[in-house]
Amino acid sequence: AEYCYGDNVEYQSCNSQECPLGSVDFRTYQCISQVTSPDRKNTTWLPFVDGDAPCTLYCRNQQGAIQKFLDTVADGTHCDHGDQFGVCISGICQPVGCDHLLGSLKAEDKCLVCGGDGGTCNTESGSTLGQTLEFNKKTQITTFPLGASKIVIKQHSLSASSGKVVFTNHRKRHAVDFAGTHFHYNVIANGVKFSARGPLNDTLHLMFTNMRSASHNPYVEFEFSVPKAGFTTKSLQHRYEWVFGSWTSCSEKCGTGYQLRAVSCIDQETGRAASPELCSQQEAPDRNQTCTGKACDTLTSHEYKWIEGNWGECSVDCGLGEQSQTMLCIKTDTFGNSDYVLDDVCLQHVGAPPVVKRACYGEGDNCPYWAAGSWSECSASCGLGSQTRNIYCQQDPTDATQDPVVVNESHCVHENRPQQVQNCSQHLCAGETDSTIKLSGVLEEDSGSVENCKTSVYGCCPDDITPAMGPNHFGCKHKVTAESMCGQPKDAGTCVDYIVRWYFDVSSGTCHQFWYGSCGGNSNRFSTKEECEDNCVNGRQSGPGTQPATTSVSCEDSKYGCCPNKQSAAEGPNNTGCTDTCE
The missing domain is CATH 4.10.410.10 (Pancreatic trypsin inhibitor Kunitz domain)
Structure with a gap:
């Protein structure tokens, strides 16, 4: 028989649709499935992606130890990196289109729409041409708004003989994560370039300080895209979702009243509350609804009751305080007509008004806020190490020309404090044979x-x-x-x-x-x-x-909270698996 030429195995993509909300990540599932030996069963294992070997299954336990579970992940596992999309095939990260289909050339437009034409967003660009960047003074060049994508910042290189470059780095490429995206820092032929895919989960301000000389005016240019009104990027739609709690009891024992429930926009990657602007406004759940109690008995000649009025001011200018709700007295006659009357009338007939309070954050003009410095170099020259950065609680002075002042951390909201230590990885150390690698100085301590x-x-x-x-x-x-x-x-x-x-x-x-x-x-x-x-x-x-x-543990502490009956645990978000009951 003649020799057959060509590949003896062919691959094609399948099941490329998005997984349901709340599904376990495929790489996480592989870590969980491989926990069979007794020494692995007593701890939780989550995936760890090695940038140099993205198609090898590494898993990390709660103590920080990393083990290689498999030489290759399952075919079809994603190995995306920044703007580059990939799928693992036989242990190799094969480039694919943004739809993760083999052989696809589909690209993501500036709006982060796969195969889009850029019609759902506006692209803005600018530069410091014609703008004076004063020596040794911080200047704001532009603002990148919430949800911005495809961000590019370039600073043209300076002559080595006439001064020093403001942005310096011993390596030609560096990356850092903040504002919900991955920023790449590249030293290019004509200067320095920052780029990020986005979308941003916070507003960023581009600041520049001219460290050269008073006579030199550096040149900086930038570009970014923002969704048009009525559009939300697919990445934002999948990352940020609305979640809601159970309805409160009806405010009225008889007749028509109202019910309330907690509604939050949640970042699916961190599990924490996010700005409501990041979730789809068209899909926002109702926070209140009307309800009807039992039929009310015939009213007496007059009925008096307290009703809720406006909320007062927050008890503090900055930080977590509380505010009280004003209560008003009304009189209702037998025909159902209501009028406001003096508080003394309700005090005489129904007693003291209920005390209603809620938490509030003071939003004064000069509240302290968290600020973070740059990450340090990785503590390890090879293998895994850690990076640290300084975190400050600072406050802007009344004089806008002066720098912010560092204050005691107790003045800032502790829950919003940025991360101070993160893991970092370099290439594998020479002679490394043990498949278990510990994060020295990071999680072991x-x-x-x-x-x-x-x-x-x-x-x-x-x-x-x-x-x-x-x-x-x-x-x-x-x-x-x-x-x-x-x-x-x-x-x-x-x-x-x-x-x-x-x-x-x-x-x-x-x-x-x-x-x-x-x-x-x-x-x-x-x-x-x-x-x-x-x-x-x-x-x-x-x-x-x-x-x-x-x-x-009560149903409130289950993964998806309580059903409306306040007893059963929901099987999924938004009361999935709860039995519909009527009282």
């Missing part, structure tokens, strides 16, 4: 510490030690003891739709109210004072040596 889990993506489990694998304590053990639950500090959580809850204070041995943000937090959180006392006051009065009873 702090593994298991309270601070370590608090700075993880999804925060701490109810034990305040173990990092959670997902929002709402996903991946945590489903049982906690009353002793460990009541001994945890109060935790407002990661969302900002604040409601009143109760927690047990160990120092005083009593239960107190606090503001809870509607997601995250720990198990020391109860709906009523009575529930708190039943679990933590009465339940802790057993004699010495008596073990507290084991208590199940």
